[in-house]
Amino acid sequence: MVTKSLLRLNSAMDSHAERRVHEGPGLPRAPIELLIRKLESIGTLSPTERDALRRLETVRVQVSTHHDIVREGDRPTTVSLLVHGLLCRYKIVADGKRQIMSFHIPGDLPDLPSLVIPIMDHSLCSLVASELALIPRAALLDLLAEQPQLAHLFWRDTLVDAAIFREWMVGIGRRSAFTRIAHLFCEMIARMRAVGLSSEHTVELPLTQTDIADALGLSTVHVNRTLQELRGAGLIKYSRGMLVAIDWPGLRSAGDFEQNYLHEQSGGKD
Amino acid sequence: MVTKSLLRLNSAMDSHAERRVHEGPGLPRAPIELLIRKLESIGTLSPTERDALRRLETVRVQVSTHHDIVREGDRPTTVSLLVHGLLCRYKIVADGKRQIMSFHIPGDLPDLPSLVIPIMDHSLCSLVASELALIPRAALLDLLAEQPQLAHLFWRDTLVDAAIFREWMVGIGRRSAFTRIAHLFCEMIARMRAVGLSSEHTVELPLTQTDIADALGLSTVHVNRTLQELRGAGLIKYSRGMLVAIDWPGLRSAGDFEQNYLHEQSGGKD
């Protein structure tokens, strides 16, 4: 189901739902450090490259829940780095159903593809109130032209992205609802661990059951019942946006989860 | 269903199912010209870039039906350019079901991602007897290091690839079998038109019903019945590997097909 808020016509660039703050040096949790950590989770950065990244200037933006950051057909002039919150890519099909194609956690650059393919073929929206750091497209293009190894790493990031799409396709096409949901939870936990956003097997994942349904091609009713099964099987606890994998090995095997497609640099810890 | 042939243990590099021919100059239908046409369908090439591409040396290889060209876990040392035939990317899930994630037509570089992510997270196999031109990985890396614009275009190619994954996800997740199959046919026709492999709305597409089922997350039985519906609705003819869109506008609307996600350079003709 598509919510009214998803269809609002205000664009990210002129919305009152945003608050913009120019980023000075020395602010806590500097966005670029998050990006560096993300890039280092899938590859290596030289000190020169790290410094070059740190010289990027960004504009911090706050967006409210269910705010479209970019929309299908847009030609964004900035690339969004997610600092805090949760985003998703989605498309609406002919009869109004929504398909979510990916979730994005802090450190991600969900509209990085627009650097190379200027026109968006899908929309990007916040699932909770979130904070972004906008990187001007031109500045990033200049940086990548100067630093070919960095360009390679950004390319790599978009390829890991594609690998995640493929894995979701396998799930939607060939796995049961139970396995699909377990797999999604494994993936989100693994990705968050890789960038330090998880303690033990607990993560903050404020998805509604509708979000999960739209991501996995299910109905909310069935998601609800399947979540109860997962809880009943002693695999997870999940309430008020906190997901705990009580039985991590059990969840992995229930979800048929093989971490290799995430292409993490320093192989997972378990 | 997974066929025995998909599980054979011979690898592309040592199989008797291959015949290798070193590529001399002046052979008819030079593989690189195909690649150039493909790249020009999604962007522009300068004369310098075209010449640089033409200096790539390739090894021609023939592979038989259902031959694994690269397999999950491999680290290929060449990048495959499909010259003739039809390939697919696939994964096998825990209970033995196969999910096909993409089809590849002549001009495609299905394992291009291995240039940047050396280890394969899925397999690549031929659906009919096919011909490849293998480009040494190192040579291609050198070329892209010298020609940043060309590197951008290859990046772009992998991003269009990802856009196709997303569109398939939407289909598998949120569209009916009828719409899904119609959409697949539209996509294949559009892609083949873009590289000149289609006359009118007729294409050679030697897929079995099992291939279609595994690509769209359906059973072969249901694919069979849905194909009969598509024929009955006067939208297509499809036999012996030749697909004809009798009613192209009808097929497009039945398939909820919006061409934009293919990001073709010179906007489709209809």
Place this chain on the structure above:
DNA sequence: CGCCCACTTGAACGTGTTCAAACGTCGTGG
């Protein structure tokens, strides 16, 4: 306090699956 939204539950329904069998075609070998 009252509304909105997310979650939960029940029951009927339907799209697509599974199992089973038969048919046609093509290539191979006796």
Place this chain on the structure above:
DNA sequence: CCACGACGTTTGAACACGTTCAAGTGGGCG
């Protein structure tokens, strides 16, 4: 030349996983 096997396609019938519709509960926030 025909018998045979392999494979793809077609059909029937029972079944199941997940959907849809509908109603009601619960919590957070203005």
